Amino acid sequence: MRLPRYLAAVTAAVPTTVAHACTVCDSANGHQLRAGLFNGHFLHTLGVVAAPVPVLLGAVLLLHRLLPGFPEPSTEHATAQTFSRDLVPAEAAQ
Amino acid sequence: MIPREATRPLVTAGVVLGIGMGGFVDGILFHQILQLHNMLSNWVLRDSLVNEQINMVWDGFFHAFTWASVAVGLVLLWRAVTRPGVLLSGQALLGAILFGAGLFNLVEGTIDHEILQVHHVYQNGNHLLWDMVFLLSGVVLMAAGWLTMRTGFQKAHSCTQKPV
Numbered sequence: 001m002r003l004p005r006y007l008a009a010v011t012a013a014v015p016t017t018v019a020h021a022c023t024v025c026d027s028a029n030g031h032q033l034r035a036g037l038f039n040g041h042f043l044h045t046l047g048v049v050a051a052p053v054p055v056l057l058g059a060v061l062l063l064h065r066l067l068p069g070f071p072e073p074s075t076e077h078a079t080a081q082t083f084s085r086d087l088v089p090a091e092a093a094q
Numbered sequence: 095m096i097p098r099e100a101t102r103p104l105v106t107a108g109v110v111l112g113i114g115m116g117g118f119v120d121g122i123l124f125h126q127i128l129q130l131h132n133m134l135s136n137w138v139l140r141d142s143l144v145n146e147q148i149n150m151v152w153d154g155f156f157h158a159f160t161w162a163s164v165a166v167g168l169v170l171l172w173r174a175v176t177r178p179g180v181l182l183s184g185q186a187l188l189g190a191i192l193f194g195a196g197l198f199n200l201v202e203g204t205i206d207h208e209i210l211q212v213h214h215v216y217q218n219g220n221h222l223l224w225d226m227v228f229l230l231s232g233v234v235l236m237a238a239g240w241l242t243m244r245t246g247f248q249k250a251h252s253c254t255q256k257p258v
Contacts, residue, residue: 021143023151032144037151048212049133049155052205056113059197064106069095073248 112194196235
């Protein structure tokens with residue numbers, strides 16, 4: 001894999017501090033972390049972590065295509081709303 | 095019936111935003127503040143600094159997805175509000191966001207908690223109960239979101255129908 005080699009190059013450029021506990025640090029901790037991450041299971045784990053993404057994307061596309069129209073408000077409700085709104089400017093004018 | 099062409103752009107934008115924001119609630123509240131679980135905490139047990147860091151890196155990938163989802167949602171929202179003929183309603187947008195957050199809980203809860211079992215909501219106890227509550231919260235959020243969307247669009251629609 002090229003990524004660990006790339007990270008090692010980045011590591012050399014990163015000024016290390018007291019803790020040395022970062023993903024790209026050139027320290028025992030950093031090496032352990034990278035060994036735990038970029039092992040033979042990296043792509044499998046990436047696939048597992050990303051598993052909900054295509055399902056969510058599919059759900060959004062399905063909703064976008066099949067979204068039903070929302071029912072209009074009942075006539076009484078609409079009339080009452082229109083009536084009350086019409087009253088406001090009339091009262092304000094007085 | 096309110097034409098779906100008038101509601102669809104806002105609904106899609108809100109749902110995508112809701113997925114991202116729902117993911118951020120999960121990541122910020124459960125992963126970071128309460129530390130109930132991490133992305134792989136059922137596979138890589140958090141019993142050492144390195145294992146904790148491995149979980150943290152995968153949490154980062156998860157947050158990258160939620161960030162991207164919010165970014166896409168913002169683009170879709172901008173396109174919706176600048177497109178003529180789209181019914182604009184803040185209440186409907188809130189409903190769509192709630193719906194999206196519920197959809198996130200339902201899908202993430204089913205795949206990550208139940209099928210793949212990469213983590214559970216509460217790692218150290220009766221995880222089934224917590225997982226079920228999480229799934230239920232998804233269904234409740236989706237139902238509440240749908241009702242809020244419907245009311246919001248109906249109010250906005252009756253305003254546009256008002257005689258001048």
